[in-house]
Amino acid sequence: MRRALLVLLAGLAAACSRRHPCDKVAQDYDKLPRLAPVSKAAPVTLRVLYLEDERLPTLTAEGRAELYRRVEALTKRWYGYTLRLSEVGARPLRIEFAGERMPFASPDQAACLAASRLDLETKAGKEGLLYLVGREYAVRGREVFERLFPETKGMDPYPARAAAAAKVRSVNAWLAGLETKAGALVRSEEDRRLTSTLHWMVYIREQTDADFVLTNTAMIEPDNDMPVYVLARGGLTTGFVDNNPKAPYGAAGVVTLLPFLGGERLFDPSAKPTTASENVDAAATMWLHELGHFLNRYGEMYGETGCVHVASESLAYFKWHRAIRKADNKCSAPPAAVSKF
Numbered sequence: 001m002r003r004a005l006l007v008l009l010a011g012l013a014a015a016c017s018r019r020h021p022c023d024k025v026a027q028d029y030d031k032l033p034r035l036a037p038v039s040k041a042a043p044v045t046l047r048v049l050y051l052e053d054e055r056l057p058t059l060t061a062e063g064r065a066e067l068y069r070r071v072e073a074l075t076k077r078w079y080g081y082t083l084r085l086s087e088v089g090a091r092p093l094r095i096e097f098a099g100e101r102m103p104f105a106s107p108d109q110a111a112c113l114a115a116s117r118l119d120l121e122t123k124a125g126k127e128g129l130l131y132l133v134g135r136e137y138a139v140r141g142r143e144v145f146e147r148l149f150p151e152t153k154g155m156d157p158y159p160a161r162a163a164a165a166a167k168v169r170s171v172n173a174w175l176a177g178l179e180t181k182a183g184a185l186v187r188s189e190e191d192r193r194l195t196s197t198l199h200w201m202v203y204i205r206e207q208t209d210a211d212f213v214l215t216n217t218a219m220i221e222p223d224n225d226m227p228v229y230v231l232a233r234g235g236l237t238t239g240f241v242d243n244n245p246k247a248p249y250g251a252a253g254v255v256t257l258l259p260f261l262g263g264e265r266l267f268d269p270s271a272k273p274t275t276a277s278e279n280v281d282a283a284a285t286m287w288l289h290e291l292g293h294f295l296n297r298y299g300e301m302y303g304e305t306g307c308v309h310v311a312s313e314s315l316a317y318f319k320w321h322r323a324i325r326k327a328d329n330k331c332s333a334p335p336a337a338v339s340k341f
């Protein structure tokens, strides 16, 4: 799904006769087959693999079974699919991602990932962030940008870009410092890998054990292709669906639980106190957003409330979830379908 910058960088590299490390990844994307929406004519069974970070709030096997049943019921109600989520394994995330045969350990992918990381502590990282914020401002337009970054309302584009970048940096630093049972969420290179959206993307694109991975962590490592709604959440991605030519439905996805299992205390102090049951419900709403991508092949939507296809515009996930449930998922129009993520 995050492809625009890979292609742009490949183009720039060609212009200055230098091979960019992501060339191979961009070429692989061009070879992917086109996707059609999954048929509703027969029941759909999706395999789920649960990967757990032991430092963070967890969901028990019973809790996960309850989540799967709620997702299945909502998928029938909102999308008309008969879905069965079948858990095929539960493993420690740290051990899974330490594997030498993980796809992100290959030389091509490792070079691309290193080149795509944005270290917001460095001058280059800060400049990369400003470039990225400016790109999203130009592509999405002022209205969407101001909705996602309300602090930029009425500003000229240049100061708006600087104000948005400062917000991304401060929210991201707060996310990286979230308390776990063993200190801050991100303290080491290993923690960075576990919380890196790009590492997860490579993992999901090559995943053969499952159609969806469920994990109790969150993805917060900044990279040079974050879309505007991810920027507005300080770099946080809570789930995604990506192409996977080896998977039965041509795609695979991940859903994270940290913003939901933490209840309102962790990410959303403006929400009224939540219950354990509502936390699971909110995670189910998030999963339905990803299933819209997976089953219907929907692209991203912007600028509506009460519609599950529009991602949460801030860290106020419970506000987002409650508006969707109150409206019983009403969208002004279905999102446009894509032929590749």
Ligand SMILES: [Zn+2]
Pocket (backbone or CB within 6 Å): 289, 290, 293, 300, 311
């Ligand atoms: Zn989405």
